[in-house]
Amino acid sequence: MLWYKAWLDTRWRFLLGLGLLLVFACGTVMSFPTVQELVSSVSPSAISGSEDLRQEFEESVELMRTFRGYVWLQWFQQNFSSLLTIFAALLGSGSPLVKSGSGALFSLALPVSRGRWIAARAGAGLAELLVLALVPNVAFAALAPFVGEQLSVGEPLVYGACSFVGASVLFAVAVFISSLVNDVWRPLLLTCVVAVAIGAVGLALPEGHGLFTAMAGGKYFEDGSLPWIDLLVSAAVTAGLLYAAAANVARRDF
Amino acid sequence: MIIKPNPSLGVPIYLQLVEQVKHAIETGALRAGDQLPGIRPLAEELVINANTVAKAYRELEHEGVIELKHGAGAFVADTARARQGGAEKFRGGEALVAATVEQLRARGLSDEEIRRLFEAKLAGFMKSGGQGG
């Protein structure tokens, strides 16, 4: 019943996210032919600028030539991470026991510990996030034939799983902040700020590390191996934040 | 038959009930052997605490006005028959009060003053001999 209530509270956000991601995924697939044309008509030598910039540009163009590379670069590395992060923050914002919420006093009167409320909300949120992380990506394998390409189902799902682990961290950040403040918007805003900060930190870290890099599953793309350390650290941080959120809620006065 | 007690009167509700039952017996509305409503149904009907009804019934039993028969309910006591002979007493009393009121009116007292005289007399009688409680 607690999970049902969590679903009721977050279903519109979830469905919005699912809808948007599916549309974007399909859009990405369908734009491939156009992108391919663009890419083949551009020569690297036409780009003026620094050597690094030219090199990066060359690499990108090279990746874009193949469908697999295009999917990884355009979708997983660029759009998907940001979108999933935003929805992770959205799903995690707003505690089930928030003071000004409808029915908070009623929830608190039920013979259920506060920890269970938070656990149900976190569990439902993570399940929804997993669906958001995996389902849209099935679109790539499913729709590839429409643009004359092929892609295995497994690969996007792996990227999706990595993205899920990374996005969970931001989800947990939102849940944690929600255990301290009483509204829905401040956790959302603050989590996005944290996400930007993490991204900035990631840029400063050595190549191959950083939350968003791990989310994109770059390593897997290149050599088929997973960034296990990054993933484990992310999972641990997620667990820690959720536990702290439950402890906060258990402690406070309403 | 029983009027809803008024909590704001200052008279405890259970006493109001006791008086009402006694009054009903005096006027003949309740006769010896008649069954009184059960405690819970009466409490629900009058929307008052069941313990208050129980207290009223206990007081009435203590005064010998009613009998509480285990499992069967509350009945107006046979000894109340003597009080019933008081239905006549009561009506006789009514005549006396009517005559006194006329006399006091003749003396120039207003109805309001007469009423207060009676109340003061009765309240004094009930209270100064020890709180009715």
Add this chain to the structure above:
Amino acid sequence: MIIETADVRKTYGNVEALAGLALRVPRGAICGLLGRNGAGKTTTIKVLRGMVRPTSGDARVFGLKADDSQASVEIRSRTAFVSEDKDLYAGMTVGALVRFTAAFYPKWRADLASTYLEQFDLRSDATINSLSRGMRTKLALLLALSTGAELLILDEPMSGLDPAATEDILQILIKQAARDGTTVLFSSHQLAHVEQVADHIAIVDRGRVVIDGALDDIRASYCRIQLVFDGQAPEATFKSHGVINVRRQGRVLSVLSHGGHEGVVAEARSLAPASVDVHPVALKEIFLEAVGVEN
């Protein structure tokens, strides 16, 4: 005692909401919790509900500590609460909320739920935010009564209700208490309602319980002795224990006494008044006296 608190204190910052509260509610009682706004009634209820942890002191329901999280869950499985603003899940339908709530209480009384649904004329498919305030109160009460709880704690249950709805609610509380022996603790500003149905009261003032006990006993222990003199009433001080205040108005001396008025009456007679009358004191006056309001 189904509820027993000892020296409970609660401080918010530098505001002391509860300053050593000792509340006792016996099992099976209908207890009215009275007090001015801000006296600490709601905080007391929050402590009993486990919503708020007392700064110090011992608060127990069913003998279990209200500030222990596990014990609090146990308490809540045997107690039903109705908060003042009848906060329910706005988007749910009546039927959905009933099914939702039922899942949490093993002793759920489905028979009571359907009886009250019909009696209150509540449609299962109506959404809660489409209900009027009176209907929402009735729904909240329906949910509370159907839990099979031994104790009902209601915060201002009659606020915002018209007289007919109020009488309905009072009748249902009476019925429940009489039939199942459910203990009821309700806070209210309406003294008339309290006098009508409560057999116990507790008056809270400035974070403390100043009067508590059986309503009839409390009322019996107060009386007003009215002395009328032929001339001007004398300036008298009463040495008897229990005199709360004395007022002089022309030829009348009015003495408010608590706990045994015989001594006061004897002293009064020594002043040779023209008449001595002993009157009962209304709960309103007892209340105003207890919370220190100058009449």
